[in-house]
Amino acid sequence: MEFIIKIGQFLLSLSFLIVLHEFGHYLPARLFKTRVEKFFLFFDVKFALFQKKIGETIYGIGWLPLGGYVKISGMIDESMDTEAMAEEPKEWEFRSKPAWQRLIIMLGGVTVNFLLAWLIYIGMMAVYGETYISNDNMKDGYEISNPLMQEMGFQSGDKVVSMDGKVYEKYTDIRANFILANEVVINRNGSEKTIALPQDFLGRLTDAEDRSTFELRFPFIIDSFNESSLNKEADINDGDQVIALNGIPIKFYEEIRALTPKYKGQTLEATIVRDGAKRVVNLKIDEDGKLGIYSKSSISFFNEQGLITSKEYSLGESIGVGSTKFVDKMGWYWGQLQKIFTPSTGAYKGVGGFKAIYDIFPDSWDWENFWSITALLSIMLGVLNLLPIPALDGGHVTFLLYEMVTGRKPGDKFLEYAQVVGFFLLIALVLFANGNDIYRAIFK
Structure with a gap:
């Protein structure tokens, strides 16, 4: 059941983010009268789980859950539809539109990601407030x-x-x-x-x-017993606080964890406090050096x-607090990327793939946690898509900015080659991130 809850949150969050990201491209494309041939959640390599054509666009769900896409006419993208690009440009195609319109279309996805994260943080402050x-x-x-x-x-x-x-x-x-x-x-x-x-x-x-x-740091206040605990019959109750063990004062639970391994298999005198009064009881340490007692x-x-x-915040206050949280999270993630792309820090070792994202979600359903994680993932998706890699939005934006500054549009052949290089670079990054997950699962 825990797996179902975690995978449910994982798929719902990513599907939600992918659809909205692609809608960020779709909407300005349609506003600028650019034809959108496909709008897919997940990739439909060879076949789709579902698809339906409405107007000029085929909407569907693919079987490969590695993202999603919109196929815009007259654009060199992951489909590598070079045959269509060899024909004369049509007025409804991406390549026929002014550079500023193409730039807005390409920035639409990350704009939606950032806007969504900002709105989620504002909404969370208004609904849940803050607890810390x-x-x-x-x-x-x-x-x-x-x-x-x-x-x-x-x-x-x-x-x-x-x-x-x-x-x-x-x-x-x-x-x-x-x-x-x-x-x-x-x-x-x-x-x-x-x-x-x-x-x-x-x-x-x-x-x-x-x-x-x-x-x-917190005191050792007895909460419950491990199933195999040797102390189930000891004269201790829930809520008792252990303040000494073997005559050694105990203020924090961490001190118990450090002390008990030294007395494996022994019975020690423990001083506890119950209802304000002190008493001494015998507690057994098992062969693993543990009491088998959980602390509160x-x-x-x-x-x-x-x-x-x-x-708690009013709606007006939530806008300010939520905006600050959004800015802080943006800065935090940019800081992480700087560390990751600086090899000497070794931060690249912590890069994770789909399993790392899956592990973020709790094994019980909690809407506050769900929206908090989704907002952060939305920022991550937006930032990563801005990287100047040809297969990503940031790559297309880089070429468009070059065109707008120089007045020269990169040739279709160049864009095709750049797309291929970017695709293989992107695949390498995906393999590296998920390879880290596998390595940690096996060796860590």
Whole structure:
């Protein structure tokens, strides 16, 4: 059932984005009286799952879910219809239209992607508002358990002051933007310290077995038992807080995780607090060095402590907040691409394909998460399509801008060759991204 929910969200989101992206090309093409021969969700290589001709256009669904397309008459695209291009230009063809009209048609897809993401963020702020954990509430700092992070100089208890000179209010923003940071200022025991990250840090983090960064710290408050727990009959209840184990004070759950492996197969005395009173109980450590007891989640703890901020916005306020969120996400993704296309950072190792996108979706249906992910994917689709690769919208836009500046239109043969080169380059990028998914699935 979880698979069905995840794949359902994955297909719905991508189909929604693909159809709207292609509609962004279709609409201005029709407005400029340019004939659109096909409008397809997914690719119809050899055959289509469904197709119907309405007017001059065949609408359909292909069987190969790698994207979608509109086939515009008189345009050199992935169809490579060179026979039609050999004929005399017709007034309804793309190539017969002024350069400025062709530019609008080619920019229509990414324009819709960006507009959609902007509207989704505004809508989310109006409907759901914002719920977040403030960085200012991290009085005990963050947990740093990743050996690579410790090697960089971070320690549990560090508080994040700024990254690359920018102060972040929300914990989620710190997590998201840390992967782009070059320099982090932390507060440790009242003193500030600057940690410079090496250029290849992101690549090393991608390769690491533990990819955690700044994790929330919370006490060990008993929530439930593992099915194989040796402590099911122990004198402990849900809500009890463990404050010491074997005489060693315990303030955070992370300390339990670090301590129990040292006492495999042993029975230890634990001090717990129940209803404000302390008591001592015996707890068993299994051969794997675990108690088999789940702690109350960090989110539950922070919520009970009143440390989660919730904000509601009017429609007018949502426009401002949603617009800021859109701009921030755009900048964040551009920053990622800069890292990816700088080989020395090693960020290309983290590039993912369809499985990586599938993994983003939760295994339970949540409309707020769905729209948040869809908005981000819309930005990603728009930005990637702007890359100056001939097979993408950005490639066509590059040639059109050249034509508008120089007054010289690239020849059809040149455009055909460029389209072939761009197609193979695009296939190479798709294979690389999905190859990374396969590599991580097998070896990570």
